[in-house]
Amino acid sequence: MRLGFLFSRGEVPLARDASARFLPWLIAFMVYLAGLALLAAVAMDAVAARWQGDLVGRLTVQVPPPGDPRDSEARQERLDRVVQALLATPAVSEVEVLSRAQTAALLEPWLGEAAAAPELPAPDLVAVTLRSSGADLGDLPQRLAEVVPGTGVDDHQRWLARLFSLAGSIEALAFLVVALVSVAAVATVIFVTRTGLAIHRQVIELLHVMGARDLYVAEQFQGHALRLGLAGGVGGAVAAALTAVGVRWLLRGEQSVLLPGIELGVWQWLLLAVLPLTTGLVAMLTARWTVLRTLAKLP
Incomplete structure (x- = not known):
């Protein structure tokens, strides 16, 4: 796949469409939700691991x-x-x-x-x-x-199992949110791409008359989608990172056995940093597939 479409404006004036203004904001909001969900999932996984390390295999005896x-x-x-x-x-x-x-x-x-x-x-x-x-x-x-x-014996295993179940439910819910947001993002890119095809149909037909192939037209749309996806992804990821830092600041000093200090490691931040690139690639591939599939059906 050629990479020239990343920097070329192309013959299809997609930058003038309304999607060029609204799609990045929509993607930013979706990436923001997905980023928070992912951070919540990894944070709960870390908390569950800390619970297991601190309480599994231990008892507390209360002597009156x-x-x-x-x-x-x-x-x-x-x-x-x-x-x-x-x-x-x-x-x-x-x-x-x-x-x-x-x-x-x-x-x-x-x-x-x-x-x-x-x-x-x-x-x-x-x-x-x-x-x-x-x-x-x-x-x-x-x-x-x-x-x-x-004298009483407090066995942590019973309620610790319920806490693990709660943590697992929160993680599953977080990944479900990521999946739903991903589906919504793909559907949005498909809708915007099809709208662009309808708006610029005359330009596309002229390109075909001049000998342009469907792949060339697809490159115009996929480059546009990639740029918008990256722009929205960066904005959403930055907003999610700022929110995570703000929540950690609000919870400072509120550490206990039930809520240990929530620390995000390097790989969690790298996961958040990869979100914009992932979003851009998904938008690019979705736009490419949508254009080629739509053009293949045209007479």
Whole structure:
């Protein structure tokens, strides 16, 4: 395929059509939606991977405080009994007792400064790492409840599976949006190309009389579509990038276990940067196919 059509204005005055003004804006809007959907999909994939790395194969044990939450000796004695029971469990590989400061930091988003009050009857937390994600805990919850009545075991696997399902649904929805936007973009280019063929039919017939082949006419339209697709794609991709940066700025400092810091790596930004080129190529190929197919049907 020759590349001269990229820079040549051609004999068909397509630049004067209304599509030359409106098509880039339509493509920019579609690329903007597709870019946001792609960024949402890769961001959710990264968050799901972080959830899996941080929570899979782990438990949280909640040890209730004694009657007097300020009795540090009684609290420590209860914690020691729970830790000994955990270490005696074959499925457990590591046990870490969270300090009062760490527990207060976890409760601070809900309780504010009151989370650090010594009289607060907050349970002591023990982070447990299992030897494998599917380790059999047996009667561990019952044994811990016998050691210290009221001790609870929070198995993350149950609600983590629901979070993975939610993340997968969001990713599927994002790719569905990309697919629908792609179909809409192709349909728009087909409509605009056919409109241009109808508007410039006399010029095309004159070119045929002068010996021009259908391929030459198609090159006029595909070059025009490529330029408009690139222009709209760049605008949409830049807008999507600015939106992503703005959302990340708004969410700064709002990190938690459920919503870890959303970071976009180099390859995610490269994916966004490739969108304009992809859009231009799709527009070019669609215009080329539409012209050749339409002209082939003419007498």
